[in-house]
Amino acid sequence: MADWLTSLKTETPQQGFELAITLARKGVGYTQPSAEIRQALRPVYESDADSLTLASQVIAIHFQTVALANNHWK
């Protein structure tokens, strides 16, 4: 797999949040490597409230990590 994560540093908190989203998706991607299957699953969880909340939770956990790596952009 090509390099996709060379640093946790971002310029702004928003970019950090978006990196957290990338990390959450990569966690799914490593577990289910088929882009086709992942694509097929999108309509399922994208229209399920709890699935969306669960996805938001994983982002929240990664955002803690990214924020810490950036000293909370202080």
Added chain:
Amino acid sequence: MADWLTSLKTETPQQGFELAITLARKGVGYTQPSAEIRQALRPVYESDADSLTLASQVIAIHFQTVALANNHWK
């Protein structure tokens, strides 16, 4: 997407809590970009006790991050 997160600093813990709510919702918003679909899902999870607790949990995780960024407003 326009800038929506330029700092994790807030003046009070309550504003920090409200920022945590924003972050939790943004996590959902990035995953399901359609405001229409998100709106349609609201009645479902807003009347389900566990869905509300789960939403509260994501807020709690983000509040940890925001609190740390603000040195817990000491």
Added chain:
Amino acid sequence: MADWLTSLKTETPQQGFELAITLARKGVGYTQPSAEIRQALRPVYESDADSLTLASQVIAIHFQTVALANNHWK
């Protein structure tokens, strides 16, 4: 909304625990603002073991934050 969170400081760990409960409930309250609906949901989750454990989990996450804000009451 009136001020409800002006500080994370409490005198004792027990008060900190009770603040964590308040924070967990506020997370629900912001998501479902209708007190009537929240009241209607109480019997559901209050008699479901997993719902209670899930509620306890959100409290645990907030208690981490409050404890840190109080330097663990050392």
Added chain:
Amino acid sequence: MADWLTSLKTETPQQGFELAITLARKGVGYTQPSAEIRQALRPVYESDADSLTLASQVIAIHFQTVALANNHWK
């Protein structure tokens, strides 16, 4: 309610773990104050594998807090 949590300090990690269990149960107890109902729910979650894992998870979160309060008993 009488004082039940005056300190997070314990002499040993094991006592800290047991305090974490107390905290997890208190989270349930504040949410469902009826000891009778809680007692009635015990057989349900005590014989469900996922319920037990979920309970163990809440203990784990509280144990993080207690361990930190005790400087990990170093």
Added chain:
Amino acid sequence: MADWLTSLKTETPQQGFELAITLARKGVGYTQPSAEIRQALRPVYESDADSLTLASQVIAIHFQTVALANNHWK
């Protein structure tokens, strides 16, 4: 109950991981003290993917604590 946790220190990260597993199981053991019932539940969660992931999650939370206690074995 006999002493089973006198220190969070381990010599290697792997031993720390195994201690995290012990802690996760102890959380279950305190909640369901009957070894017989726990044994009966094993086939259920051991052949359910989500139950295994959930168990892995509790281990992950405890591993955070043990790693911190060991200064991440640096």
Added chain:
Amino acid sequence: MADWLTSLKTETPQQGFELAITLARKGVGYTQPSAEIRQALRPVYESDADSLTLASQVIAIHFQTVALANNHWK
């Protein structure tokens, strides 16, 4: 069991992320030691959106630990 975790140090964040995946899988592996059964479960959770999100969550928790052990690769 042979040594599989001698250090939490990695050269890059990406290797740290991959170590987090290993840790998440090891948590499953210790709980269900049969590679055959784990293999049989793969198709189930690999095609279930929530199972994948849950797996991603465990990775996120371990990534926090690994990132901390590496001082966030600063």
